[in-house]
Every structure is written in structure tokens, then in C-alpha cells.
Amino acid sequence: MTQVVRSPKKFDVCVIGSGAGGGMAAKIxxxxxxSVALLEAGGPLNPEKDYQMFVWxxxxxxxxxxxxxxxxxxxxxxxxxxxAWQIAGEPYTSTAGSNFQWFRSRIVGGRTNHWxxxxxxxxxxxxxxxxxxxxxxxxxxxxxxxxxxxxKVESYIGVFGxxxxxxxxxxxxxxxxxxxxxxxxxxxxxxxxxxxxxxxxRLAILTKPLNGRPACHYCAQCGRGCTTASNFSSSQVLIxxxxxxxxxxxxxxxxxxxxxxxxxxxxxxxxxxxKVTRTEKRxxxxxxxxxxxxxxxxxxxxxxxxALFPNGLANSSGQVGRNLTDSVGSDGEGYxxxxxxxxxxxxxxxxxxxxxxxxWKFDRQNEFPRGYHxxxxxxxxxxxxxxxxxxxxxxxxxxxxxxxxxxxxxxxTIGFAGRGEMITNPxxxxxxDPDTVDQWGIPVxxxxxxxxxxxxxxARDMQETFQAIxxxxxxxxxxxxxxxxxxxxxxxxxxxxxxxxxTARMGSDPRTSVLNGYCQAHDVKNVFVTDGAPLVTNPxxxxxxxxxxxxxxxxEFLLDEAKKGNIP
Amino acid sequence: xSGISRRDVxxxxxxxxxxxxxxxxxxxxxxxxxxxxxDKEKASSPGGRYTPKYFSGHQFETLSQLCAMIIxxxxxxxxxxxxxxxxxxxxxxxxxxxxxxxLGGGMMWLDNLCTDRYERTFxxxxxxxxxxVLDLIAYxxxxxxxPLLSQGVAFFAKLRxxxxxxxxxxxxxIEDLKYIGNTALAEFPGCPPLPE
Numbered sequence: 001m002t003q004v005v006r007s008p009k010k011f012d013v014c015v016i017g018s019g020a021g022g023g024m025a026a027k028i029x030x031x032x033x034x035s036v037a038l039l040e041a042g043g044p045l046n047p048e049k050d051y052q053m054f055v056w057x058x059x060x061x062x063x064x065x066x067x068x069x070x071x072x073x074x075x076x077x078x079x080x081x082x083x084a085w086q087i088a089g090e091p092y093t094s095t096a097g098s099n100f101q102w103f104r105s106r107i108v109g110g111r112t113n114h115w116x117x118x119x120x121x122x123x124x125x126x127x128x129x130x131x132x133x134x135x136x137x138x139x140x141x142x143x144x145x146x147x148x149x150x151x152k153v154e155s156y157i158g159v160f161g162x163x164x165x166x167x168x169x170x171x172x173x174x175x176x177x178x179x180x181x182x183x184x185x186x187x188x189x190x191x192x193x194x195x196x197x198x199x200x201x202r203l204a205i206l207t208k209p210l211n212g213r214p215a216c217h218y219c220a221q222c223g224r225g226c227t228t229a230s231n232f233s234s235s236q237v238l239i240x241x242x243x244x245x246x247x248x249x250x251x252x253x254x255x256x257x258x259x260x261x262x263x264x265x266x267x268x269x270x271x272x273x274x275k276v277t278r279t280e281k282r283x284x285x286x287x288x289x290x291x292x293x294x295x296x297x298x299x300x301x302x303x304x305x306x307a308l309f310p311n312g313l314a315n316s317s318g319q320v321g322r323n324l325t326d327s328v329g330s331d332g333e334g335y336x337x338x339x340x341x342x343x344x345x346x347x348x349x350x351x352x353x354x355x356x357x358x359x360w361k362f363d364r365q366n367e368f369p370r371g372y373h374x375x376x377x378x379x380x381x382x383x384x385x386x387x388x389x390x391x392x393x394x395x396x397x398x399x400x401x402x403x404x405x406x407x408x409x410x411x412x413t414i415g416f417a418g419r420g421e422m423i424t425n426p427x428x429x430x431x432x433d434p435d436t437v438d439q440w441g442i443p444v445x446x447x448x449x450x451x452x453x454x455x456x457x458x459a460r461d462m463q464e465t466f467q468a469i470x471x472x473x474x475x476x477x478x479x480x481x482x483x484x485x486x487x488x489x490x491x492x493x494x495x496x497x498x499x500x501x502x503t504a505r506m507g508s509d510p511r512t513s514v515l516n517g518y519c520q521a522h523d524v525k526n527v528f529v530t531d532g533a534p535l536v537t538n539p540x541x542x543x544x545x546x547x548x549x550x551x552x553x554x555x556e557f558l559l560d561e562a563k564k565g566n567i568p
Numbered sequence: 569x570s571g572i573s574r575r576d577v578x579x580x581x582x583x584x585x586x587x588x589x590x591x592x593x594x595x596x597x598x599x600x601x602x603x604x605x606x607d608k609e610k611a612s613s614p615g616g617r618y619t620p621k622y623f624s625g626h627q628f629e630t631l632s633q634l635c636a637m638i639i640x641x642x643x644x645x646x647x648x649x650x651x652x653x654x655x656x657x658x659x660x661x662x663x664x665x666x667x668x669x670x671l672g673g674g675m676m677w678l679d680n681l682c683t684d685r686y687e688r689t690f691x692x693x694x695x696x697x698x699x700x701v702l703d704l705i706a707y708x709x710x711x712x713x714x715p716l717l718s719q720g721v722a723f724f725a726k727l728r729x730x731x732x733x734x735x736x737x738x739x740x741x742i743e744d745l746k747y748i749g750n751t752a753l754a755e756f757p758g759c760p761p762l763p764e
């Protein structure tokens with residue numbers, strides 16, 4: 001490597017990562033008057049070129065499955081860039097039996113370009129679940145601390161939903177919900193028979209114009225990225241206003257290697273690899289906000305070792321990388337003959353479910369702690385590769401009968417995805433792999449992952465519920481799962497739900513936590529972490545909305561501290 | 569609700585978005601650009617005179633006949649052949665060793681079976697003979713009864729799935745299913761009344 005290039009300018013803040021947490025920090029900090037260098041490990045984004053809105057499968061030679069059919073494992077070739085389970089030259093490892101899956105997205109906006117847009121608030125009880133059942137840890141902050149920031153985030157990004165007064169799923173500031181699809185009406189009817197709550201979903205998609213962004217045009221392709229920015233992504237909704245302040249320097253293809261520390265134990269900046277020139281560069285900053293995604297942030301802190309911090313930065317508790325969780329995920333599907341009678345119609349809607357089942361058994365003793373929600377999919381969606389895989393296995397054969405069966409059964413399958421809360425356990429964490437570096441010379445992560453009996457029981461309950469709903473709706477439940485083996489009751493491998501959080505958790509006690517309630521490192525007052533890493537628990541509410549609320553709150557705190565002169 | 573063209577919508581959106589917008593990009597040209605790129609790609613592989621990228625002439629012919637039998641043309645729509653499924657499968661196979669083994673090897677297995685039974689390869693068999701062998705390998709239960717068929721059953725299951733992929737991602741296949749959508753709407757209409 002050639003000599004290190006130092007930036008002559010000293011920024012107020014260096015933010016690492018341009019996804020939900022980093023984008024929010026960049027917006028709030030620049031609007032508050034601070035100069036920000038925003039490092040992104042991937043390239044720049046050009047929605048008009050990079051987003052595949054309205055492309056038919058037959059418009060491209062690979063019909064949506066990509067070269068060699070391999071994109072099918074990465075949500076298809078139309079997915080907004082550049083997410084993948086494996087990135088060439090940037091490996092991660094997993095101990096035997098762990099099989100952790102890590103989905104990363106190297107591009108401005110990160111995973112917010114293609115995320116599911118499910119935007120659910122954590123409930124008051126989620127912040128003090130240890131008090132309730134003795135497991136894990138309580139948060140150092142309460143729902144009331146975060147609620148004003150949920151309000152701000154929802155008002156700014158736009159979330160549709162309805163006020164329902166469900167204690168496990170607090171109401172927010174909502175745009176009107178879209179009308180339900182036929183499949184969802186059918187599920188709702190079935191749920192009514194079973195006393196299962198089924199309500200309009202809450203997604204970060206505009207059903208009315210908001211803050212200069214037009215309303216949704218209902219093409220169902222949010223995952224491909226939206227050229228009109230009618231759904232939320234950091235790249236289109238947070239970065240542009242930060243840019244408009246002229247206080248933001250966005251540096252792409254910049255892979256953070258280490259947070260630099262001065263003799264006083266405060267961070268002085270960030271060393272990163274410029275991927276284009278393969279040289280090391282340095283940014284000087286008065287504060288550092290780490291938002292590289294929960295595990296990537298843990299990796300950076302652990303790799304930032306110095307004489308003062310031999311176990312990695314902000315890690316005197318030894319908790320960096322620990323307390324890793326993903327959502328419990330188990331899926332199922334049913335065939336609903338009633339849907340065969342539906343005339344052909346436009347079923348697209350927004351790029352996600354319009355109805356969902358929030359956790360409804362919060363008022364009783366269950367065979368597992370905490371809870372889960374159920375997402376609803378299926379119906380007359382745009383045909384894609386793999387759509388008839390299960391049907392082919394079921395009916396076999398070939399010829400006129402196969403074709404007639406596909407025609408008849410198209411649109412009659414409804415899918416269910418259970419997403420539940422995992423409890424932290426000592427066997428699930430990430431650490432630096434002592435033997436492996438990536439192509440930039442940066443030591444990589446090694447994952448340890450284990451589901452406990454709590455999660456397996458939850459997955460069993462999900463499967464039983466899916467079956468009950470399908471049968472109550474006059475359908476036939478089609479999913480068969482194993483009771484034994486590596487993945488009982490259809491539970492997914494760790495990481496597969498892409499809700500990995502907790503690796504630098506916040507807490508009141510510096511001996512058992514990495515950050516305080518403002519996402520500020522206990523050990524290094526000018527280092528903050530604002531992605532999924534600070535989350536103390538991982539309730540069945542997809543984490544992105546909470547990440548943004550926490551990031552907003554942390555950024556306001558940082559602005560305030562800077563004003564008071566508490567940032568070096 | 570009315571179906572309006574993508575261009576109309578995007579143009580209107582662009583006008584609305586221009587004043588005080590957080591949008592840096594104007595969406596109007598997005599889809600145009602996508603289709604331009606697509607047309608370029610298509611021009612480099614003229615339809616109808618496809619040159620197989622992986623399978624030999626004989627194997628491509630076998631593949632085509634199998635695809636046509638799996639999803640045949642009928643009074644409603646064309647079949648997997650017309651929908652370009654063999655080209656799709658050949659393209660993916662040229663890039664994926666696993667498919668080369670399963671499908672390429674599978675077709676040789678099929679030819680071996682046909683040669684043993686009828687002293688000719690699959691493509692030279694009569695329609696009755698072809699149907700006879702496919703009836704053997706199209707069902708798992710046959711492999712349970714006769715383990716010698718198990719590789720053929722596995723091959724056919726893979727080919728059937730890929731043929732469906734090729735067919736139902738084509739214009740013909742998508743129209744056959746009467747999918748309606750992939751368009752910009754001002755309002756989402758929701759579920760039409762259920763017929764009695």
C-alpha cells in the first residue's frame with residue numbers, strides 16, 4: 001500500500017454507512033449545521049438506471065433469475081442493487097452448525113433500496129421485557145422516550161396504516177391504507193372465525209403525496225426500487241435533503257477499516273480503503289457515527305484496536321458482537337379453491353402486504369416468551385420463475401393437464417410468513433475471524449448462531465396457526481415441515497430474515513452494555529452507533545423504523561452536545 | 569380507477585416533483601432507458617434463429633421436444649417452445665455447471681433409456697414411444713417401484729420446473745395466466761366482487 005492520504009479538512013462528524021441509520025444521522029446533523037463526511041462502502045446509485053421498475057421478465061434474457069439462474073437466491077435480478085448473500089472478495093465465516101446468512105448491500109442507501117418497507121413501532125412492553133419475563137435485558141429508554149421520534153420519522157418518511165389500539169402494535173401517524181386484496185380479505189375472514197387479529201399493514205409507502213414525493217402508482221415492485229421515490233429509501237429520502245444543506249460530503253466506495261483514536265481516548269477520525277484506487281485514506285472528524293449495519297459496525301469497532309483499547313473500541317464491556325439476534329422466521333402456504341372463481345383483475349397494489357396479523361396472544365400464557373406477527377402474500381402476482389415449483393412437485397406429470405392445472409391454480413396460493421422475537425443467548429454472536437481477511441486486508445467476521453427451544457416452540461406455533469387460518473378459510477395447507485433436524489418447524493437459518501441486530505447494545509450499566517440511551521459509546525464519548533446494533537431486544541417489529549427513530553434521537557443529542565462544547 | 573400509461577404518470581409526477589422536492593432524479597426517462605437497454609440486448613440475439621450456447625444440435629433438439637411436451641401449444645396459447653423456454657434453459661445451462669450436469673446428463677440418460685427400449689434416441693422415437701417414457705419419469709412413484717428410473721425422475725422434475733419458469737416468464741405464458749398489472753395506476757381498486 002502506498003502512503004496514507006489524509007484529508008486536509010476536518011469534518012464535524014464522519015458517518016459510516018448510508019442506510020437507514022447513517023442516512024438519518026447525515027440528514028439531522030447537516031440540517032443542524034454540522035459538516036458531515038458520509039462514507040459508503042459501495043458505489044453511487046442512479047435510480048433511473050439501477051432500478052428495474054416495470055421491466056417484464058421476458059424483457060431480459062435471464063427472465064429475472066440472472067446469470068446462471070443465481071440471482072434467484074438473491075431475490076431475483078430485478079432487486080434494487082447491490083444486495084447479496086455473498087460478496088466477491090468480502091467473505092464472512094460461520095462456525096460448524098451455525099450457518100449464519102448475512103445479506104449485505106454495498107451501495108448508497110444500502111438495504112433501504114430494496115427492503116420490505118414494513119414500518120412497525122416497538123410496543124411499550126418491548127422496552128422492559130426482562131422486567132416482565134426475566135429474559136435478556138431491559139432497555140435504558142422507554143417507549144415514551146422514543147415515541148416523539150417515531151412521530152417525526154413517520155411524518156417525514158410516510159407510513160400507511162390505521163389506528164387500531166392493539167397493545168402489541170402501537171398506532172402511529174399514518175397515511176390512509178390501500179384497499180385490501182382478495183387474498184387478504186379471505187385471510188381476514190378466516191381470522192375472524194379464529195379470533196385472530198388481522199388489520200391493515202403499516203408500510204413506508206406513500207398513499208398520498210408527501211414532502212414533494214408523489215403517491216404510489218401501485219405496481220407492486222417496491223423491492224426493485226422506486227424511481228418516483230414513492231416508497232422510503234435512505235438514498236432518495238434522507239441523502240438528498242442532507243446534500244441540499246451543502247454540509248454533506250458523500251464518499252462512495254469507501255470501506256471503513258478503523259476508527260482512529262487520539263491519546264486522550266477520543267476518536268479523531270476514520271481510516272478507510274478507497275476501493276477504486278485501493279489506497280488507504282483518512283478522514284479527520286470531531287465525532288464518529290457508526291451505522292454500517294449491526295454486524296459490520298461490530299466488526300469495525302472490534303477491528304479498531306489500540307493500546308488504549310486492546311479489545312476493540314468501545315468494548316470494555318466485552319459486549320461488542322454479543323447479543324446478536326435475527327427474527328424467528330417460518331413460512332407456509334395454502335391453496336384456496338375459492339380464489340379460482342375470481343375474475344382476472346389487477347392484484348398488484350403496493351410492494352408489500354396490505355393486511356397483516358399483529359401479535360394477538362399478548363394477553364395469555366404461551367409455550368414460548370414474547371411473540372410474532374404474520375405477513376400475508378400470494379394471489380394473482382406477476383408470474384415469475386419458481387412460481388409453479390411447488391405445484392409441479394404436487395401434481396407432477398406434464399402436457400395439457402399440467403398446463404391446465406397451472407392456469408387453474410394461478411393466484412390461488414396464499415403465503416404466510418411468521419416473524420417473531422428471538423431471545424439473546426450466549427451461543428449467538430459474531431467476532432473477528434483470526435484466520436481470514438477480505439480483499440482490502442480487513443479481518444472478517446466469524447458468526448456463531450444457535451436457536452434455542454424458545455424460538456423452536458414459536459416456529460411450531462406459527463405453523464399451527466398458518467394451518468388453522470388456511471383451513472378456516474376453506475383452503476388446504478400445503479407446507480410440510482420436519483419436527484427434528486437442523487431446522488424444525490421450518491425455522492429459517494439465522495440471518496435469513498435480515499433483521500440482525502443487538503451487537504452493540506445500549507444500557508444503563510457500562511459493564512453490560514456498549515452504548516448509553518443516546519447511542520453514545522460509554523467508553524468513547526464522541527463515538528455513536530445508529531444502526532441495528534444498539535437494539536437491546538429484537539421484538540417482532542421489523543427494526544428499520546426503530547433504527548431511524550433512535551438515529552434521529554441520537555443525532556439531536558449529538559447536535560446538542562456539540563453546541564454545549566462537549567464534543568472535542 | 570383508470571389505466572393510464574406509464575409515460576403519462578411519470579411525466580406528471582416529474583412536474584409535481586420539481587418544486588421543492590427532495591428528489592434529485594426525474595423519473596420520466598427511467599423506464600424508457602430500461603427498455604432501450606433491453607432492445608439493445610435483443611438486437612444482439614435475433615429471435616427465431618437461435619444458436620445454442622451450450623447444448624449441441626442434437627441435445628438442443630431433444631430439449632426443445634421435451635419442452636414442447638411439458639407445456640404444449642393448445643387452443644388458448646402457444647407452448648413452451650413458442651415461449652422460448654429451450655433458449656432460456658440453454659442460456660442458463662451455459663452459465664451453470666449444475667444445470668449442465670442435471671440437464672445435459674439427464675438427456676443422455678433419456679437417450680440411453682430410449683435406445684435400450686426402442687433402439688433409437690428420444691427425438692427419433694414415435695410420439696407413442698416418447699409418451700411412454702415420459703409417463704415413466706414424470707412421477708416419483710415410478711422411481712419407488714423401479715429404482716432404475718430414479719435419476720430420470722430427478723432429471724425430469726428439474727426440467728419440468730425450468731420449463732415452467734421459461735414459459736410463465738414469457739409474454740405468452742403471462743397472458744395465458746391472464747395476469748393484469750405491471751402498470752401505473754392512480755388508485756388501487758382492491759378486490760372485485762366475488763362471483764356467485
